Amino acid sequence: MSAGSRIKLHCNACLGERWHTVLFATQREHVEEPHEGDYYHELTKYQLAECNGCEHVTLHTTWTNSGQPTPIEEQWPPKISRQQPRWMRELRWLFEQGNSFKQDFIREIYSSLKAGNFRLAVLGVRALLEQVMIENVADQRTFTQNLEAFERAGFISRIQREALGPIIEAGHASMHRGFKATEAEINAILDVTENVVESIYVAKGKAAGLAVPPRARPNE
Numbered sequence: 382m383s384a385g386s387r388i389k390l391h392c393n394a395c396l397g398e399r400w401h402t403v404l405f406a407t408q409r410e411h412v413e414e415p416h417e418g419d420y421y422h423e424l425t426k427y428q429l430a431e432c433n434g435c436e437h438v439t440l441h442t443t444w445t446n447s448g449q450p451t452p453i454e455e456q457w458p459p460k461i462s463r464q465q466p467r468w469m470r471e472l473r474w475l476f477e478q479g480n481s482f483k484q485d486f487i488r489e490i491y492s493s494l495k496a497g498n499f500r501l502a503v504l505g506v507r508a509l510l511e512q513v514m515i516e517n518v519a520d521q522r523t524f525t526q527n528l529e530a531f532e533r534a535g536f537i538s539r540i541q542r543e544a545l546g547p548i549i550e551a552g553h554a555s556m557h558r559g560f561k562a563t564e565a566e567i568n569a570i571l572d573v574t575e576n577v578v579e580s581i582y583v584a585k586g587k588a589a590g591l592a593v594p595p596r597a598r599p600n601e
Contacts, residue, residue, distance in 0.1 A: 382406055388430055391460045394437035401430035401439070422447045459495045463568055466575050468583045482512055483578060490571075499562050500555045506574050507552030510545065513578060524549060536581055544573045 392399040413421040423446040486509040493502040514527040554560030
């Protein structure tokens, strides 16, 4: 497929299959001389393509060899089904430079997702939640006690605490029982986690900056 051709690929910005226009295409071929009747041929095709919707650019490769008749296709950056939350950039302005662990944790969690390391992502979520709780209610020695203190202090509701239960169990299972969450389960876990982080830090910071006029006194 040459430059100017159209190809359907996954777009990490649109989060789905989209038509792309090939900007540049090339290929590399490797051939080994026959040895005792054996013949080895390897072909890698490279396509740099631009999404026709959002103009996001991706690199698509197709690899085949003599013993692999079915092509192996890959993209870079790797396919993702979820983007980092938009409020990530706001965390940078809400906290001093030395307190960036929340941004770092979330970036590393999403890096794990891109690489398909779902166990690492779940462990990262558990570690992020624990650090957030310790920052706000001090270390109560166990995750469960930290969670109880977190609720008592009003940082999360009873409903949110119940929603965090499966996340705790997923973290334990990933560490001790080899559990690997599915993509749908990871998305559910991140929905809850991001809601907690956003409500405590981002929404609270925005609310503190509102210039709400005081109520008028009677007869004024």
